[in-house]
Amino acid sequence: MRNPLSDTIVNIPPSGIRRFFDIVSEMDGAISLGVGEPDFDTPWPIRDAGIESLKKGRTFYTSNAGLKDLKIEICKYINRRFQVAYDFRNEVMVTVGGSEAIDIALRAMLDPGDEVLIPQPSYVSYVPCTVLAGGVPVTIQLEEKDRFRLTKEKLLEKITPKTKILILPFPNNPTGSIMEKEDLEAIAEVIREHDLYVISDEIYCELTYSGKHATIAACPGMRERTVLINGFSKSYAMTGWRLGYACAPEIILKQMLKIHQFAIMCAPTTSQYAAIEALREGDADVARMRESYDQRRRFLVKSLRDMGFDCYEPQGAFYVFPSIKRFGMTSDEFALRLLEEEKVAVVPGTAFGDCGEGYLRISYAYSLRDLKRALARIERFVARLDGKEQ
Amino acid sequence: MREKILAIIEKNSRIDLADLAAMLGESEAAVANEIADMEQENIICGYHTLINWEKTGDEKVVALIEVKVTPQRDQGFDSLAERIYQYSEVESVYLMSGAYDLTVILEGKTLREVAQFVSNKLAPLDSVLSTATHFVLKKYKDHGTIMCDRHEDERMLITP
Structure with missing residues (x-):
């Protein structure tokens, strides 16, 4: 056989x-x-919104990118919290957890041999998803002496002509480190100079305690170079609902949506209705x-x-x-x-x-x-x- | 710091001082002082235990009584409220807006005991116009705590 x-x-x-x-x-x-x-x-109001949607028989597919109301709320939220404006029509999509967004962003952007910079310690999926997408993972070792933040020097060390994407996993699982605005500006400068892209996994964005989370997409010239990934699992305690999202310039999002359309169809409808409530009333x-x-x-x-x-x-x-x-x-x-x-x-x-x-x-x-x-x-x-x- | 101390001890008054201080990032002495001050100022009025009496052998009857009254000149509702809350079987007394004036929550051993309190002590008070007694059949949630059995941690033991 x-x-x-x-x-x-x-x-x-x-x-x-x-x-x-x-x-x-x-x-x-x-x-x-x-x-x-x-x-x-x-939180109960979110669960209740999910139950209510089931009672009303809202059990069909949604459009591939997700419910319009949810996309609108996501864009409002990102703008309100992190001062980046996305168009709900073509710059945001709802995914099956942040995990799916990581996978399809890599698949949409990588050609065989493209290198992806992955700071570690970090979440377990970046390396395998890069390999599955045909890319070459290149790890950057973060150190406690830098408070496990990514520095410009560490980034520059690993850039080659084949480098295409930097993954930015902050606030970070497992170290609990964060990147603040000044840290990100130094990184953004390198990204622009070397014509790279960023996949920024901000799933823990609501959970910072000292220091303030910022998104690299808000740095000058970075919105068009960034896929911002977020979701509901950590902020709203919604892990089992499997709901995340990605915000990106249309040129990237369109191809991500193509993969999502064929592989997934759409994120769970019940979860999407619950998530609308989360963004409207969950603060x-x-x-x-x-x-x-x-x-x-x-x-x-x-x-x-x-x-x-x-x-x-x-x-x-x-x-x-x-x-x-x-x-x-x-x-x-x-x-x-x-x-x-x-x-x-x-x-x-x-x-x-x-x-x-x-x-x-x-x-x-x-x-x-x-x-x-x-x-x-x-x-x-x-x-x-x-x-x-x- | 006060608000945070209160938020924590309102839910768990038995928390260790050391734990409380560590959670707030303060010294034990500072937290202890703050609590002592709040006790002094009657912000913290007592420390109680939330008991699910249904699970004990003790019979208890809880009633919520709506009381309509005529307010007294110069004293409003306060002096009547005092005459009611002095009874040891009275658990709570609230002044209400709306269709009636006072809510009186009463704990007794039997239905008869509660009924006797209402007819012999509460209703005859001069300014009480009327009462409506409601017996509590089951407590689902009390003091922000759900009384039925707590559910187990169903998360997987290790997740990425």
């Missing part, structure tokens, strides 16, 4: 998270600080959840530092990314032993790129009670490592 599989896909390693997930799932009574999604339920809920994350962030950073972790203070998303270098173990070893000995699951930094070695990603999308329960076990583990038997 012939090999049924594509070499390209077989050669892509499975996500490091997946491997760890399989180990955790086998274990009874494990408690996890390993999730990448909010612990809040979707107070977003603020409430942000405040709660911020409190847990402070609590977690302080607790980890008190235990002796060297812990960078994250400004966004809902992760802390403490260093474990002083324990003389790899991230994998640390995470595995913590799981086996104390049944606490955290994600090794290496799941987000090789340069995540020496770090762990700990999520604070958990109640204070859950955090405290897990922290007590981590503290016991660390005390043992430090030879202070408890």
Whole structure:
């Protein structure tokens, strides 16, 4: 029998998270600080809007790009929050989560051999999606000394004549770092000079605590070079609704829409109706959840530092990314032993790129009670490592 | 800082001072002082426990009574409200806008006990014109907390 599989896909390693997930799932009574999604339920008015749309029988396909009202609300929101104006008619499309938008943006823009700059540590899909689109991923290793921000120097180092796209994953999963206006202006200058494009994944844009998220699309001359990707999962606690969107100049969006049209047809209709409500009435809920994350962030950073972790203070998303270098173990070893000995699951930094070695990603999308329960076990583990038997 | 302290302890008055201080990024002493001041100023009036009595063996009857009254010269509703809220079985007393004047929430052991309070103590008060008593059949949500069983964390243990 012939090999049924594509070499390209077989050669892509499975996500490091997946491997760890399989180990955790086998274990009874494990408690996890390993999730990448909010612990809040979707705010009720948003859920209610989804239910209402079902009651009214709104169960058909929408147009490929999404409901007109939703596209209008998205453009209003982006303009209101980040001062970039998009035309709802031909510069925005609704996707199945931010993930789909990342995939189709890369597919719409890459020719074989084009290089994509991917700062790491970062979300797990950029490298494989680049490979699937025929591009060549080139990683940029972000460092704690730069507060895990992308600097002009680091960017320039990796640019070649084949470079076409920079992925900008901020606020960042897993480091919690953000890029502010001044940081972005330095990057934008390089992008313009080298005639590059940016795919800016801003899914955590509403979750910043100290410092203010800005979009590179707002920098002079950058709107026509940027695909801005966002969604409802993190800001509105709507992960399971699978709804994201992309804003881009018409020339790019039109081709993205072509892929979406053939591969997906349209994003889920119920979710689109719920999302309209989220954008119209959701601000107070977003603020409430942000405040709660911020409190847990402070609590977690302080607790980890008190235990002796060297812990960078994250400004966004809902992760802390403490260093474990002083324990003389790899991230994998640390995470595995913590799981086996104390049944606490955290994600090794290496799941987000090789340069995540020496770090762990700990999520604070958990109640204070859950955090405290897990922290007590981590503290016991660390005390043992430090030879202070408890 | 006050507003944030209140928002947190309104939901969880048993939170550790150290945790509260860490969450707010303040020192424990500063938070403790602020709380002591607010207790002093009667901004914080008490710390209570939200109990789902249905799950205990105790029988309890809760009634909400609408009271119409004639306001008294010079004193408005305040002195009558005081005469009502002094009773220990009275849980809450609110002055209302609209069709009636006072809401009185009452807790008793039995239906008869509540009925007797209304007929013997509340209704005979001079300025009370009429009362309408509603018994609470089931509490779904109280003090912002849903009383039925909390639902489990259904998220996968590890996600990217």
